[in-house]
Amino acid sequence: MCNNYRLHVPVNVIGDAFRQADRPLHFPDGQPNLPATDDIRIGDRAAVITLEGETPQLTMTPWAWKGPGGRPVFNFRSDGRRFDGSTRCLIPADGFYEFTEAQPGEKRKTKWLFTMSGASWFWIAGVVRDGAFAMLTTEPGPDVAPYHDRQVVVLASEEGMAWLDLSRPEGEMLKALPAGALSVDRVWPPSHS
Numbered sequence: 001m002c003n004n005y006r007l008h009v010p011v012n013v014i015g016d017a018f019r020q021a022d023r024p025l026h027f028p029d030g031q032p033n034l035p036a037t038d039d040i041r042i043g044d045r046a047a048v049i050t051l052e053g054e055t056p057q058l059t060m061t062p063w064a065w066k067g068p069g070g071r072p073v074f075n076f077r078s079d080g081r082r083f084d085g086s087t088r089c090l091i092p093a094d095g096f097y098e099f100t101e102a103q104p105g106e107k108r109k110t111k112w113l114f115t116m117s118g119a120s121w122f123w124i125a126g127v128v129r130d131g132a133f134a135m136l137t138t139e140p141g142p143d144v145a146p147y148h149d150r151q152v153v154v155l156a157s158e159e160g161m162a163w164l165d166l167s168r169p170e171g172e173m174l175k176a177l178p179a180g181a182l183s184v185d186r187v188w189p190p191s192h193s
Contacts, residue, residue: 007046007094009034009120045060048061048089075134093122094115096152098111113184114182125152138151
């Protein structure tokens with residue numbers, strides 16, 4: 001399951017998504033520097049957007065809260081659940097990774113990068129609990145199914161406010177994208193052309 005993602009999106013580009021919706025993004029802890037990062041991992045602090053009243057706000061928040069057994073909860077099933085009473089969040093990303101068995105002759109698992117076709121970045125739908133966030137997952141769509149039996153919920157950049165304020169039904173958003181919506185590239189082991 002997704003335990004690693006990528007963010008190469010400047011904070012001003014993230015802010016543009018909210019300016020276009022006439023809901024300017026607020027930075028309660030000051031505007032962070034978001035350097036291009038290839039590997040955001042469980043436990044890292046990362047940019048997430050939540051609503052404070054009617055105002056979207058970006059904060060740097062740890063990825064994964066501690067579950068009942070002490071294990072990190074970094075992915076959270078959305079199937080059959082409602083999130084109207086939850087602190088919903090948006091996780092900006094321009095790629096997420098899935099891992100499959102190692103290629104012949106390799107010891108490390110094969111690492112695949114998923115990006116949104118025709119878009120430079122997207123949101124991953126999430127929730128915040130205990131001061132940390134987790135990504136919501138759903139049944140895999142046709143682009144992810146060959147690689148994993150679950151996938152994170154991916155939303156286009158213009159769909160973010162609908163998740164934060166639930167201005168669209170959850171069932172319309174918390175599902176996999178249609179075939180061809182995601183592109184996939186192998187990043188490990190590198191291809192030798």
